[in-house]
Amino acid sequence: MTRARLRDLGITIGTLPTGPYNAITDVLGVWVGHCTLIYDEPRVARTGVTVVVPREGTIWEDNAFAGFHSFNGCGEMTGLPFIEEFGLLTSPIAITNTNQVGLAHQAIVEYGVDKHGGFAFKLPVAAETYDGWLNDIDAFHLRAEHVRRALDSARGGPVAEGNVGGGTGMMCHDFKGGIGTSSRLVEVPGGQYAVGALVQTNYGDRSLFRVDGVPVGREISPAHTPTPWGEPAAAQMPAAQTVAAQGSIIVIVATDAHLLPVQCKRLARRATVGLARVGGVGHNGSGDIFLAFATGNHLPAQVEAPLELRMLPHQFLNVFFDAVGEAVEEAILNALTSAETMTGFQGHTAHALPLDELQRVMRKYQRAA
Amino acid sequence: MTRARLRDLGITIGTLPTGPYNAITDVLGVWVGHCTLIYDEPRVARTGVTVVVPREGTIWEDNAFAGFHSFNGCGEMTGLPFIEEFGLLTSPIAITNTNQVGLAHQAIVEYGVDKHGGFAFKLPVAAETYDGWLNDIDAFHLRAEHVRRALDSARGGPVAEGNVGGGTGMMCHDFKGGIGTSSRLVEVPGGQYAVGALVQTNYGDRSLFRVDGVPVGREISPAHTPTPWGEPAAAQMPAAQTVAAQGSIIVIVATDAHLLPVQCKRLARRATVGLARVGGVGHNGSGDIFLAFATGNHLPAQVEAPLELRMLPHQFLNVFFDAVGEAVEEAILNALTSAETMTGFQGHTAHALPLDELQRVMRKYQRAA
């Protein structure tokens, strides 16, 4: 089945224009890198790691303001006490599977030590979602070299989506999910800015899945149900299992605007809007944690004098909020339209969102020609 | 124009059953009272106060667990430091206009002193949204006796919606807004529970307004635009003005389930889902603050021994989260379908959501017969 991005299917989300790549990399200097692990022996791997590298890798020396929001904290994102206290992002971000967020964390520290020695910042951001249905997660496939490979390969421009990097084994609304991205351009007095989102999607019930408000999930034929698919009797499972059953979504929002930490937090919170529009409710076992950073101001790690900053007034932020909602909504949908059907651990098969059926449903509801 | 509740129009939100009144009063013991002030002399009043009274008024002696979420804090809800620290709701809740949240606060304290003397709790919850476009808000119409009237008249059963109480002069998605309510029944191992929401709506752009995902706001004819209606050039206005321009939404969620404070906070956060589905983004000047309380456990204010409690495991909460999303979405829509066109301060007119156009649009998009 040929995959596509949502806009290639003639479906548009919102009204703001996208950047040239319709990706988080439309924010100047933001790079994305993936390392994807797919093999069946000795144990089944359907996993990987995705990194978001601000400022073309100079984020270690030139920090960025940041803020976060935990919509449902059944997940891990490290570095949050630091971000809450300082409002700063100081190193690249890694997203991987639940079991290995610790490995990813240490791998970034090691990378920093190698590249920056004693001056490396050592409280990085690593996040996770759970791929244990398709990936033999307890095999701990990821190694530090994979994180390094993702970091070394990170670049701007088009971003691979779907079954790549940390998103390799992820599911979304009971379809195959994974990595997705999108962007918006906004204009306010004083300048034009880009807002980009990258998501690792692994959440959601099919029945709640919507595309631009259309209840697509309810209309897809059962042929696309994951197999074998029992009722994930969440109520009878320990918390650990509900992670497996219900998944999570990590959202990274980036902008080149001159925003303060308190404003980054406001942007992070708006990721909830995009998620809710697609059908996310923040179910019990979902780790729905959102990080936003803004590169407009330069915050040197080594500094001997007060810093001169620029700040967009709060009154200018509405269009940024709209942009986050739109970009997150579209990034999730891009993950779904890009991801391919995958068979993995224990013969489990997650089906790709069928694009023909998607278009049929959109037409049925008068939302496509 | 005859008004109706959403379901009377054949439009259903979600899949969970409602309680008998489809109102927050479906939660046993929860009462609602309004005091509505509409007059033109000496200064134009289009305001009032709405109270939510848990436990048939015995909330002072028998507290309830509670938690809150501020989605966009350009608003006031008093009592939040106490609720964050203790996880308790200890008195009735009042919702009124922005200028008089302080008056409402003191009025509840006075009421408590009258009724409960030195044992009255004195850190109550009072919240607000801004009705200054239809109401001459700087006339400070509300007096303590109005709050008392609302408290004394509070009762269970059907709840008046639209242009009543605190919602009298409010707007929503550039239509006439106000008070709305809805409820859901949920079943989990161990029992059936009710989840109710009451909203005071005063937020939103018309272009973003959706009903069950259908972009209704974009399809309504300009005849229903508020008059006179200039471009509210938010970017050029101080924060105070953006309050006026962009409004707010207060959401009260109630349940009779055996939830702990940390779980009430989870429920409060899900009000965001219902809001986002209708088209809320949490714009800059919006005070979008959500409170949830749970009456399943009894927490006597005077206590000399440890308390015995019941707790629904977190794994049971998904259906509660779904219920909050649905009930908040429908409560907002009920406010809109119930509120009537109103002319007020400076001749401003806010038009009711035209129900015939609503149904036409729903049919156009194959969402109604």
Next chain:
Amino acid sequence: MTRARLRDLGITIGTLPTGPYNAITDVLGVWVGHCTLIYDEPRVARTGVTVVVPREGTIWEDNAFAGFHSFNGCGEMTGLPFIEEFGLLTSPIAITNTNQVGLAHQAIVEYGVDKHGGFAFKLPVAAETYDGWLNDIDAFHLRAEHVRRALDSARGGPVAEGNVGGGTGMMCHDFKGGIGTSSRLVEVPGGQYAVGALVQTNYGDRSLFRVDGVPVGREISPAHTPTPWGEPAAAQMPAAQTVAAQGSIIVIVATDAHLLPVQCKRLARRATVGLARVGGVGHNGSGDIFLAFATGNHLPAQVEAPLELRMLPHQFLNVFFDAVGEAVEEAILNALTSAETMTGFQGHTAHALPLDELQRVMRKYQRAA
């Protein structure tokens, strides 16, 4: 009994220099005003209101960055959702008694409407502690005109301490408490700044009271015990009563430094250090809420273009943290050494901290000559 400030007694806290007034007014443009109500008929009044007015009253047009910390939230400080969201202080601050924080809130709104019309910001900060042991608090003595009087009389220079304004009827460590203030001067690369604190003290057990680490509370003779003084059997009282029994402390920290909101929050959190040094534990019924604002940057309420700001790097903040700890510690002690013995409601008498005994104890422990 002649009262004095702590330093007049030869007792010094910490090592940083104070500003010329050793008061919050050492922060350029910060004014303080009190309105004190003391009378016996028709009902006993020992209460009032204290206001802190940044920027010589132009705070409405020229906002300041701000942040808060709730160490123990059994109290009220309004405006916190706004400050959390925007990081801005936009109007004067009022501190009064528990019952009338709502009145104080509305009084500031009315004042803003009078002075600034429709552009007035309407989500002000009003805070409280409980004076119901000395003041007939349920008589609701405070009126809006008193708040206005405090605002109109606010000025820079020396600040009246002890039994004045909001502190009139307050107690501290079972002595007479009230209003206290102190300041420190700090120097970092790029400039010298002032850090000031103003406290309204109404918390604490005598046995825990310390002066510069010396256990003074345990050494004071029982003659200074409040009368009549029963065991405030807190465990048997409802939450409302524990407010009365255990009191609270409101701390306002001001600085003219170029700090961002996230840094103001860091300063606010350090008020805990000063409080803990004197013997505060944040007991159950205590409303220990701390607000910090920084006037270094100018944030016009009406703005049409991006703002240019300055920021002190986080690495410069240690001396600010030290300054907050010292200034809060000394401000509390100034409240105690300044407040005079007071007899009030129901014949209750709160005794002043006996300065001769204080000095005797300090000498005993080799901490004074």
Next chain:
Amino acid sequence: MTRARLRDLGITIGTLPTGPYNAITDVLGVWVGHCTLIYDEPRVARTGVTVVVPREGTIWEDNAFAGFHSFNGCGEMTGLPFIEEFGLLTSPIAITNTNQVGLAHQAIVEYGVDKHGGFAFKLPVAAETYDGWLNDIDAFHLRAEHVRRALDSARGGPVAEGNVGGGTGMMCHDFKGGIGTSSRLVEVPGGQYAVGALVQTNYGDRSLFRVDGVPVGREISPAHTPTPWGEPAAAQMPAAQTVAAQGSIIVIVATDAHLLPVQCKRLARRATVGLARVGGVGHNGSGDIFLAFATGNHLPAQVEAPLELRMLPHQFLNVFFDAVGEAVEEAILNALTSAETMTGFQGHTAHALPLDELQRVMRKYQRAA
């Protein structure tokens, strides 16, 4: 130099009685384990890991309520989004050095997978402080087997303090620091409970160091200054360096009381009081993060029905707050009186707090016989 616990020196903190071990292990079922790494080749190791294992290791199946407070977030404690959302501690806690908190995290996950298979909870708590002055931290000495060794060796009873486990290479107030612990017994209507604290201390300026209020730090002879010791010009260093320069403190508070999550958070916040009394200010580079858990209620990970709980009313908590303040204060001091002089990385020497000088100073200030 023979080391001792504080009480062995005749110095008592506070008034509440300790448990039999004066250790966190006085809380029934709480175990502590250390793995200590001290060697010079091939690279200098002065590090390790300390684990706190609730419920004799059955915490995976029988969770405990928990809450946290970040007093200064320049540090890492994983698992916080989960604890904030669920109020649950679900696995053992590990504390190690800054670089390897990720390794410790994954090691706990691996341990859980080994012991509990697919039902293992995978969002554990791992925390850190920075030992890079004595330990060649960039050698990444810790391996998963060390964490496993600490877990397997964990037990109740007396707890080794000072240069052990995660505390091996830590410093405190410019003396040799490390692990310390203490406990208190409290009595409230309904029962007697234990409150224990374990700290990994690595923070603080010498000049601020106090013992029971006595300014000991200022009185210790310069002979005990770390060597070589330059002025750590924090202001000129990047954030990473300030971590090295200024250190951190992790506090774990445990109790067997029937507390809810919201109450655990209250306890965690009181660790600030003990820290402030000893001289902590939460300096810029300090990661001062506090976790509290309560084992009174049993929260099975697998559950099919509502849970029956007990809750101590908030009004009972004052003595718990006092206990946390005292136990944290004494635990820090125990770390200092127990830790021995250590020479490590690059020939750096951190001196033990000289106990004879300590006693001399306490006598000088009339605080010891």
